[in-house]
Amino acid sequence: MDSLGERFNERRLSVETDLAPARAFADGDRLTQAFRNLLENSLRYTDAGGRVRIVARRHAGKIRIVVEDSDPGVPAQAMPHLFERFYRVDGSRSRANGGAGLGLAICRSIVEAHDGEINARSSPLGGLAVEIELPVTQ
Numbered sequence: 001m002d003s004l005g006e007r008f009n010e011r012r013l014s015v016e017t018d019l020a021p022a023r024a025f026a027d028g029d030r031l032t033q034a035f036r037n038l039l040e041n042s043l044r045y046t047d048a049g050g051r052v053r054i055v056a057r058r059h060a061g062k063i064r065i066v067v068e069d070s071d072p073g074v075p076a077q078a079m080p081h082l083f084e085r086f087y088r089v090d091g092s093r094s095r096a097n098g099g100a101g102l103g104l105a106i107c108r109s110i111v112e113a114h115d116g117e118i119n120a121r122s123s124p125l126g127g128l129a130v131e132i133e134l135p136v137t138q
Contacts, residue, residue, distance in 0.1 A: 004039055007043055008052070011048050014051050015051075015052045015053075015054070016052070017053075018053075018056070020057050020058060022058045022063040023137045024063055024135060024136050024137060025135075025137050026134065030113070030114075034106070034111060035065075037106055037107050038103075038107060038130055039052070040103060041103055041104070045127070046069040046127055047070065047071050050070035051069065051070045052068070053066075053068050054067050055068075062116075062134060063134050064131060064133050065133075066130070067130050067132075068124075069123060069125060069128060070126045073123070073127055074120070074122070079121065082104050083104050083105055083107070083108040083120070084105060085101065086102065087101050087105075107130070107132075111132050111134070114134055115135055116132060116133055117133045118132050
C-alpha cells in the first residue's frame with residue numbers, strides 16, 4: 001500500500017488495519033496485484049473523507065482477509081455480477097474515474113488460482129466488503 005498512501009491522503013480516506021500473522025503458500029506478486037486492485041477500487045469509489053478497513057484473521061484452517069470501505073454502497077442486484085469481466089455498477093460507484101471493469105475479475109482469478117474463495121457483500125461501513133479466504137500453511 002506504500003505507493004497508494006499519498007492518494008489515500010489526498011482523498012482524505014483513513015485506512016485502518018487489523019492484521020493477524022498467518023502464512024499461505026502463495027505467489028506474492030499475484031496476491032499483491034489482487035490486494036492493490038481492491039485498494040484501487042476503494043480509492044476510486046469511496047467518498048472523500050471516508051474509511052477503508054483491512055482485517056486479516058485465521059479461521060478454520062484458512063486466512064480470511066476483508067477489505068471494506070464506507071459509502072457509497074453497491075446495490076444488492078449488482079452483487080452477484082461484481083466479479084464478472086467488464087461488469088460495471090451503474091450509479092455512484094462507477095463514476096468517470098472508474099476502471100474498465102476488470103479489477104475484481106482479476107482478483108477472482110488470482111484467488112481461485114490459490115485454491116481460495118472471494119465474495120462481496122455490503123459493508124457495515126456503508127460501502128462494499130470483499131472477503132478473501134486462502135488456505136494457510138502450518
